[in-house]
Amino acid sequence: MLGWGLGARPPSPPPQGTQEEVGAMTVMPAPERPRIQVGTSVAAPPRRSHRWRWWVAAVLGLVLAGHVAGGWYFSGRIDSDVLAVTPGTMTPAFDDAQVVSLVGDRITLRRGADAAANFEAPASYGLSWAGGTGHAGPAVVNxxxxxxxxxxxxxxxAPKAGQGAAIERAYYFGDPAKALGLKTRTVTIAGAPAWYVPAARSSVRTVAIFVHGRNGTRMDGLRFVEAAHRAGLPALVISYRNDEGAPADPSGRLQYGVTEWRDLDAAVAWAQKQGLRRVVLAGQSMGGAVVAAFLEHSSRGSAVAAVFLDCPMLSLSQMVTNGASSALPGGLAVPGSVVWVAEQIAGVRYGVDWGAVDYLDDTSWLRVPTLVTHGTADPTVPVTTSEQLRDAKPKLVKLVEFPRALHAESWNFDMYRWDGAVVTFLRPLAR
Known part of the structure; x- marks a missing residue:
C-alpha cells in the first residue's frame, strides 16, 4: 500500500456518488462541494475601520497644539505680570480715585483708572493728592x-472736587523722620539707599531689618519700623536690586530671592559693622522669599535671632497657579496642565528655576522663632502658603490670620491687632 510520504501523490477519489472496491479497500465518495457559477464572486469578510484612530490622533494633536499655544501665551503673562521690573516710586500717581466731594471730614471718591481691589475695602489707607496727604478710614459704598x-x-x-488721588496701603508718606517723627539716617548699602532708625536705648545690640515686597518701596516698611521702635529695637529698612535708585539685576527681571538675598546679606554685614550683633529679619510678600533665600544661603544666618513674615511669597509656582485660577475672561481658571506647560516654557524663555524659588519644598532654612501675619482674602499669595509653613514648622511658626484682609494689608484691616502681635513678638528681642 502507498504511503503519504514525501513525494507521494494521494490517490484520486472515485467518481462522485459511487462506491467501489479497490483490492480490499472500500473508497467512499467525497461529499458534494457547492457549485460556483462562472462570473460570480464570493464576498470578502468586512474590513475593520481604522477611522477612529485618525479621530483620536486629530484630537490629541489639537490638545497638544492648544497646550503649546496656551503655554506660550501664559508664559508671556508670567513674564509681564510676575517677573517684570516696574519699581515703585515714593511719589505716587494720582490715578487711583477722583475726589467727588469733601464735606467736613468725609471724603467721597469715584473709582479711578488705576484703582485696585482695595478701593471699596473696609480698611484704612494713606490718601494723597496734589497739594496734600491724609489718612482715610474704612469705606462705605454708595x-x-x-x-x-x-x-x-x-x-x-484739603483736596478739591475733581482732583485725582492715590490710595496707598503704606498709609504713611515720606521717610521715618517725616512720617513718624523718628530720628532717621539715610545710608547706602550695596549701592542701594536704606533708612536706619536707632533705638531709644543705645545699648540694644539687636536690629530689625525690613525687606519690602515686589516692586515696592521703603515706605511699605514704615508700619514695621513703628512697631519695632515701640518694642525697643533699632530698625533698618533696605532697598535692593531693581528698586528705584538701586543697581539693576543682570537678568533684568525679578528673581524672587535667587539673587536679591545678597543685598540682604550686605545689609546684615553693614549692621554688624555698626556693632549690632543680632538680627531680626522681616519680609513682606516677595521680601519673604528674599529672607528665606538669605537663610538658605548666607554664612551670616547664625546672627538671625527671629523672623517676621507678612504674607510671604514662598512658592512662585503656587502664586502663579493662584493667579491663573481666575485669569480667563469671566474669571475662569486656566487649566492646570496649561499652567504647567507655561511654567516649563517660562523656565526656558526667561531662565526661571522653579525649584530654586520654592521655599516650601524644603523648610530646613527656618531654624528660629517666626511670626507670620496673613490676610485670609489675599488674592496674590494665598493664605495656604503661610499655613503650609506653619504646618511644616509648628514648633517655630506662629501664624496670625486676618479675616477679609487683602494682600499685604493685614495692618490696614486691623492695625491694632497687627501692631499688638508684632510688638509682643519683638519686645523680648530688644537686648
Whole structure:
C-alpha cells in the first residue's frame, strides 16, 4: 500500500456518488462541494475601520497644539505680570480715585483708572493728592459706586472736587523722620539707599531689618519700623536690586530671592559693622522669599535671632497657579496642565528655576522663632502658603490670620491687632 510520504501523490477519489472496491479497500465518495457559477464572486469578510484612530490622533494633536499655544501665551503673562521690573516710586500717581466731594471730614471718591481691589475695602489707607496727604478710614459704598471715607488731613491743603488721588496701603508718606517723627539716617548699602532708625536705648545690640515686597518701596516698611521702635529695637529698612535708585539685576527681571538675598546679606554685614550683633529679619510678600533665600544661603544666618513674615511669597509656582485660577475672561481658571506647560516654557524663555524659588519644598532654612501675619482674602499669595509653613514648622511658626484682609494689608484691616502681635513678638528681642 502507498504511503503519504514525501513525494507521494494521494490517490484520486472515485467518481462522485459511487462506491467501489479497490483490492480490499472500500473508497467512499467525497461529499458534494457547492457549485460556483462562472462570473460570480464570493464576498470578502468586512474590513475593520481604522477611522477612529485618525479621530483620536486629530484630537490629541489639537490638545497638544492648544497646550503649546496656551503655554506660550501664559508664559508671556508670567513674564509681564510676575517677573517684570516696574519699581515703585515714593511719589505716587494720582490715578487711583477722583475726589467727588469733601464735606467736613468725609471724603467721597469715584473709582479711578488705576484703582485696585482695595478701593471699596473696609480698611484704612494713606490718601494723597496734589497739594496734600491724609489718612482715610474704612469705606462705605454708595449706591452709585462711589465710596465715602473719613479723612484726617496730615499735610498740605484739603483736596478739591475733581482732583485725582492715590490710595496707598503704606498709609504713611515720606521717610521715618517725616512720617513718624523718628530720628532717621539715610545710608547706602550695596549701592542701594536704606533708612536706619536707632533705638531709644543705645545699648540694644539687636536690629530689625525690613525687606519690602515686589516692586515696592521703603515706605511699605514704615508700619514695621513703628512697631519695632515701640518694642525697643533699632530698625533698618533696605532697598535692593531693581528698586528705584538701586543697581539693576543682570537678568533684568525679578528673581524672587535667587539673587536679591545678597543685598540682604550686605545689609546684615553693614549692621554688624555698626556693632549690632543680632538680627531680626522681616519680609513682606516677595521680601519673604528674599529672607528665606538669605537663610538658605548666607554664612551670616547664625546672627538671625527671629523672623517676621507678612504674607510671604514662598512658592512662585503656587502664586502663579493662584493667579491663573481666575485669569480667563469671566474669571475662569486656566487649566492646570496649561499652567504647567507655561511654567516649563517660562523656565526656558526667561531662565526661571522653579525649584530654586520654592521655599516650601524644603523648610530646613527656618531654624528660629517666626511670626507670620496673613490676610485670609489675599488674592496674590494665598493664605495656604503661610499655613503650609506653619504646618511644616509648628514648633517655630506662629501664624496670625486676618479675616477679609487683602494682600499685604493685614495692618490696614486691623492695625491694632497687627501692631499688638508684632510688638509682643519683638519686645523680648530688644537686648
Amino acid at each position: 449706591p452709585d459706586g462711589t465710596v465715602t471715607r473719613p479723612l484726617d488731613l496730615v499735610t498740605g491743603v
